[in-house]
Amino acid sequence: MDADHKSKGLDRMQKKSVSFIIPCYRSENTLGVVVDEIIDTMKDSGEYTYEIVLVNDGSPDNTWGVINEIAAKHSEIVTGINFAKNFGQHAALMAGLNASKGDYVVCLDDDGQTPAGEVFKLLNALRDGADAVYARYAHKQHNSFRNFGTAMNEWMAEVMLGKPKELFVSSYFGVRRFVVNEMIKYDSSFPYVIGLVLRTTSNVVNVDVNHRKREVGQSGYNLAKLFMLWINGFTAFSIKPLRLATMVGFLLSVAGFLFGIYTIILKFVYPYASNYKGYYALMSALVFIGGMILFMLGMVGEYVGRTYIAQNKNPQYVIRETTRDDKE
Structure with a gap:
């Protein structure tokens, strides 16, 4: 009995690992700041080890060059993946999920609007028993067009995918390893990450975080891309x-x-x-x-x-x- 108790104590003392996944598109001027914020946030954490997976989604600018520079500087924690062409944000997330190794996986944006400095709010929710956790914003710093797109995406997820009405979904979220392992079994040509999470578990919670104003560039989503995202969402996981x-x-x-x-x-x-x-x-x-x-x-x-x-x-x-x- 004493040996079993001691073994459980050692398991509790083992550090959990975290994989940060960032889909990258036209982010040569913002990506370095996001990575630096992750490193500054995690460096004093004695509870977690971590890695960062950067997926270049066929960016026409020098994003891949910046990723190479970051990976060379932080080779022990950073992995860069370069797509042959633009496949979309959800495909980039799937590539990152397949490459990740962490007990917890956190996905965030490359533009700095999703604050990496508040990642412990997500990690604490996962540690406390949630299978998935989404950041919820009191005040979104998007323009009206993007806010409309988000509202439509929320409505579509409720009606077509059975998302609870009180649950807010966003691009800043964390999941446990078993959820990731189930998600990467999906090999269809049209991945939709929110649908994959919702069909895997119902133990999904929100945590409140701040949403920053975009300082550089503009959103990669136009009306056509948002429309295709909606179509993909409700045809991939619902009849x-x-x-x-x-x-x-x-x-x-x-x-x-x-x-x-x-x-x-x-x-x-x-x-x-x-x-x-x-x-x-x-x-x-x-x-x-x-x-x-x-x-x-x-x-x-x-x-x-x-x-x-x-x-x-x-x-x-x-x-x-x-x-x-x-x-x-």
């Missing part, structure tokens, strides 16, 4: 859009049938009434129903297309090189 299309189609069919009966009755009651109003009503109905049919076919086509691409083994990402290549 609710197809069920919605089925329901709408059924209701339109019932409405069309009832309208047909109404038209027949109207013709008998008012046989000499003008047909012009009926013509306009008919055309409106045809245009509306035709548009809904095309929309539903497009939704079905999106699922079929994704299945086709997945069967062709379209990769989540392609790694051109890493900073570890020169050391092997």
